[in-house]
């Protein structure tokens with residue numbers, strides 16, 4: 451649906467402001483803008499990104515999503531992601547838990563692996579519905595290439611601020627190594643909530659699994675739990691602005707200097723709740739073989755941060771693939787044995803062994 455026909459985000463709903471970072475300035479390595487990015491990355495780990503130049507590709511991706519989700523469920527289920535902790539493919543609504551009690555999510559996803567989009571027409575990881583294949587070259591690969599370039603630029607800037615030798619973080623994300631990096635289109639059906647009722651969660655509280663997420667929203671619904679706050683707060687979508695957030699891998703690499711913050715998705719507020727909610731994410735995740743741990747040998751700043759927080763453990767002993775598989779697998783409702791399955795799906799925020 452064209453964004454212009456959607457009701458605006460209501461004025462009377464509390465929101466959490468994010469810093470607006472100008473990608474053009476970051477690209478030209480403007481020091482003041484880099485300092486603002488650093489502020490956002492070390493405080494909440496979320497920021498708006500303007501002037502990213504991906505608007506047309508984003509529109510195409512939403513069209514691809516609409517074409518795919520419109521297929522009969524039976525057809526989509528042929529490409530379902532399964533219960534083994536693999537994310538690529540289709541995820542039906544209700545396939546994941548949203549909390550420890552096993553309540554079900556309401557969103558459907560189509561996830562396309564970066565490895566498949568870049569290898570097309572060769573199949574690298576798995577097969578997809580015809581609507582995905584039809585746009586692999588024209589829409590998905592261009593979206594992924596641009597998203598990769600943006601995320602890599604942001605990673606490179608953060609690399610230097612962390613005092614890491616040039617290229618250290620980029621080398622954890624080699625384009626040719628298989629990884630969990632993927633593009634995701636998300637559809638949530640209209641879910642009006644009655645006043646006084648707790649919202650039905652579309653996506654449960656989580657930190658992102660990988661390094662950096664590049665998110666595009668039309669309607670509200672994304673919420674963050676700001677450290678020290680007791681209630682969840684909406685992040686208001688701003689037309690043409692992406693929302694970027696850091697994931698667990700960056701929190702671990704940086705010894706906790708960078709933040710992977712909890713967030714969730716609830717139905718859009720006010721009049722927006724009568725509409726389908728579409729969102730799109732490109733997730734940059736480390737290469738499958740990369741071990742998730744603080745890079746203490748590579749940066750005195752990171753070594754210092756780790757030394758100052760002996761109560762936290764930044765040695766996961768897990769590769770990126772193991773971390774990612776554990777988290778996805780234990781969210782699947784079919785794998786649920788009890789609240790312990792939800793705990794096993796947690797990331798840096800709640801895993802007893804980590805952070």
Ligand SMILES: O=C(O)CCC(=O)C(=O)O
Nearest residue numbers: 636658667672715729731
């Ligand atoms: O739909 C959104 O706004 C956020 C989605 C999200 O957090 C995720 O897929 O990890």
Ligand SMILES: [Fe+2]
Nearest residue numbers: 656657658713
């Ligand atoms: Fe997320």
